[in-house]
Structures are given as structure tokens and as C-alpha cells.
Amino acid sequence: xxxxxxxxxxxxxxxLTKRYGQFVAVSKLNLKIEGAKCVGFLGPNGAGKTTxxxxxxxxxxPTDGHALINGxxxxxxxxxxxxxxGTLIETPEIYPSLxxxxxxxxxxxxxxxxxxxxxxxxxxxxxxxxxxxxLDQKVGRMSKGMKQRIxxxxxxxxDPDIILLDEPTSGLDPRGMNEVRExxxxxxxxxxxxxxxxxxxxxxxxxCDEVALINHGKLxxxxxxxxxxxxxxxxxxxxxxxxxLKPLQANVIKKIKKLPGVKSTEVLDTKRFNLRVSxxxxxxxxxxxxxxVKLKIGVISFKPSTSALEETYLSVFKExx
Ligand SMILES: Nc1ncnc2c1ncn2[C@@H]1O[C@H](COP(=O)(O)OP(=O)(O)OP(=O)(O)O)[C@@H](O)[C@H]1O
Ligand SMILES: [Mg+2]
Numbered sequence: 001x002x003x004x005x006x007x008x009x010x011x012x013x014x015x016l017t018k019r020y021g022q023f024v025a026v027s028k029l030n031l032k033i034e035g036a037k038c039v040g041f042l043g044p045n046g047a048g049k050t051t052x053x054x055x056x057x058x059x060x061x062p063t064d065g066h067a068l069i070n071g072x073x074x075x076x077x078x079x080x081x082x083x084x085x086g087t088l089i090e091t092p093e094i095y096p097s098l099x100x101x102x103x104x105x106x107x108x109x110x111x112x113x114x115x116x117x118x119x120x121x122x123x124x125x126x127x128x129x130x131x132x133x134x135l136d137q138k139v140g141r142m143s144k145g146m147k148q149r150i151x152x153x154x155x156x157x158x159d160p161d162i163i164l165l166d167e168p169t170s171g172l173d174p175r176g177m178n179e180v181r182e183x184x185x186x187x188x189x190x191x192x193x194x195x196x197x198x199x200x201x202x203x204x205x206x207x208c209d210e211v212a213l214i215n216h217g218k219l220x221x222x223x224x225x226x227x228x229x230x231x232x233x234x235x236x237x238x239x240x241x242x243x244x245l246k247p248l249q250a251n252v253i254k255k256i257k258k259l260p261g262v263k264s265t266e267v268l269d270t271k272r273f274n275l276r277v278s279x280x281x282x283x284x285x286x287x288x289x290x291x292x293v294k295l296k297i298g299v300i301s302f303k304p305s306t307s308a309l310e311e312t313y314l315s316v317f318k319e320x321x
Contacts, residue, residue, distance in 0.1 A: 007070065009084070009161040009193035010034040011056060015065035018051050018217075025051045027217035028065065033210070036161075036191040038184065040204035040225075043214040044317050049197040052214070053089050053164050056195075057082065069162060086155035089166040093147075096140025100131060100150055103139055107154040125153040129183050145176025152183060163187060165196035169203060181207055201313060202306045211309070213316055220316050226281045229308040232315050237263050237276040239308035240285065244271050245298030252297055259291045260284075274305050 016029040026048045033039050041049050054060045056067045058074045058081075067074045072081040094103045104122040113121050126132045129149040139147060148168065155163060168184065169177040184207055187194060198204050204211060204225075211228050213220040221228045230238035247270035256273070257265050261284035266274040277284045292299050 007161075008035055010068070010070055011162060011193065011195060012068040012071075013052070013055075013065065014068070016052070016055055016062055016067055017064040018048075018055060018060065019063040024217050026055065029214075029217070029219050031212060031219055031222055033193065033195060033212075036188070036193055037209040038188050038194040038196070038207055039210045039212060040208035041195060041197040041212050041214065042199075042201070042204060042313065047214045048217040049214060050089065050166050051217075053087070053166050053195070053197065056164055057085065057087050057089065059089065083158070084160050085162045085164060086158070086160035087164045088151050088155045088168055089164060091151045091154075094139045094150060096138065098139055099136050100126065100139060100142075101135040103150060104153060104157065108157045111158045113158060121157055121159075125156040128156055128186065129153040130179070143176065145172045145179060148172060148176065148180060149183065152180070156187075161191070162193045162195070165194065167197055167199065169198070169200065177203070201309045205304050205306045205309050213313075215317055224282065225304040225309060226285065229304060229312045230278075230281050232312040233308070237278045238281050239305040240275045240277060240288070241268075241301070241303055241305035242273055242275060242292065242299060243301045245300055247271055248273070248297065252295060255295060256292070259288060261288055274307075
């Protein structure tokens, strides 16, 4: 027998409930997210996303049930549970006259980073969010996007394996949004579990592997994006968007249409097409990607289509729209 020394990061809600008087903000939530991946948390305004994230950090206490981080109850053993989490939830403004370095050092000290590692860890997290050149500049002079990157850097201090983000790109311009998304993608590569709320379906289908849908405090669905979208689509099919390097020839499109698992294809432009797939989505997808690679059409991306997620979103949340 051998065991892995690296622990699999996990988040688990067991009957997690938060009531404000008669009002139920989070209702008997049961959810287990396990492994290094990015999970999008979707739902209309007031659905209970921020409340759930706050319960996972013990910013508020549950009325009932438990929130576990790596198996440790956040409310019962706060310090131990939160030692593996970095958060970005309603972050207060950074004091404008501080430099980035001063702001991050302050957080690092608060988080209990040992004295001799303070400088080094601040440099490391600033590097991760591509803000190393700005360490000695005053935060007050920085753009909103740069401040948000510093907030993410602060969440990364202490090297947490779980990161909770509440609408991390909200309020940023397209460039700022893109920078934050690229950083999240990098974090994913470092074997971390990222759980992030968002209202941007395109963002979720671009960076997340899985989605959790919440409405009126209740979990409506959780799973890989394609499984969730196929479950809620009329036809039981999932839609995958594929981009290729070279313009597609008619004979190749013919071949693609005949690949196993493909129910229908929709050519979006010369280098992009949607595939509707049915059956066991995960298995079909894997085979499909292999077959596409064999066709040597230069596949550059293969991801759940945003329109599929949008369709699902609108059908799941129709009564509140
Ligand atoms: N302290 C509080 N007292 C009373 N009600 C609250 C409190 N905090 C949140 N709520 C209510 O709980 C519900 C869930 O709020 P929450 O902020 O979790 O929603 P959300 O999904 O994050 O929404 P949004 O997308 O708008 O950020 C809302 O109806 C909100 O008004
Ligand atoms: Mg919110």
C-alpha cells in the first residue's frame, strides 16, 4: 500500500442553512466539491451565492448544518479550516497611501506568515498576479483592475489550496476582466480548488470545469458543465464549441458530422463549429476530441458552448427572470 502525501482539496456543505428571521437565504445545501478544479457558482441576484461563500469562511454562522473545508468544520475549527483557504469576498478598499508591498506585508503578517518568509511570499504572490513591478507604488494611484489583482494576491498569501472568489471580475473593464481571468487560469494549473461566483456565463464556460446552480438558497444542479447543460436541454444533448487553426474544408466538415456521438453540427464560421453530442457526455467527449485531433484540423479549443450554458441558465431560472 502507498498513499499520496498531497491531499485532495475539498469543500463540503452538509444541510447548510442560513436564515434571517423567517427568510431563508441558504436552504439545506448539500454539495461536495473535491479536487483541483474551477467551479463556477451561478444564480440570479439574491440566490444565496455570497451568503454561501461567507458561510464557508465563517464570516457568518450557519443557522443549521455544516461547512467543511478539507473535512474540517469551519465554524468549529475556524483557524485550522481557514489555514487552507484564500478568499475574495466583499474585500474592503486597500488604504490608498500604502504601497502594494506595504498592503501585502500587512495581510501576510495577519495571516501569520513567518517573519523570515514575509518579503519572499509578498514577492511571489505579486508575481502570480503580474503586479511585481508595482510593489513600491501607492495603491491609491492604481486602476480598479490592478487593485483587484492585489486583492487576489492577498488571498494567495499563505499558499492556500482552496480559493473562494465572489464575482472576481465584477466592475472591471474588459482588459481588467481578461487579466483576472488569466490569473485564475494560472491558479488552476497549480492544483488548487477554485470556487467562484459569477454572473458572466461566457466567463464560467471559459474558465470553469464545473458549475453549481443555486436559486432561492437551494442547489439546483452541480456537475461538469456539459453534464449540467445536457441534463437541462430538451434533447438531452450537450453542445461543444470547437475552434481550429485552419479554415475548414467541406470534406472535413462531412467527416466531422459522421464522428461517433455527434448528433448534429453547426458551422459558426470558417474556423469555429458547434457539436451537439449525446450519450455519456464525458466518454463521448473524450473520444470525440481524440477523433478530431486525428483529423489534423489544428484544434485549438474544445469547450462547452456558452450558448448551451445560457440556455440552461434561462430554463433553470425562468420563474425569477
Ligand atoms: N444580513 C442580512 N439580513 C437579511 N437578509 C440578508 C442578509 N444578507 C443577505 N440577505 C438576503 O439573503 C438573500 C441572498 O443574498 P446573497 O447576497 O447571498 O445573494 P447573491 O446570490 O450573492 O446575489 P447577487 O448575485 O446579487 O450578489 C438576499 O435576498 C439577501 O437580501
Ligand atoms: Mg452576491
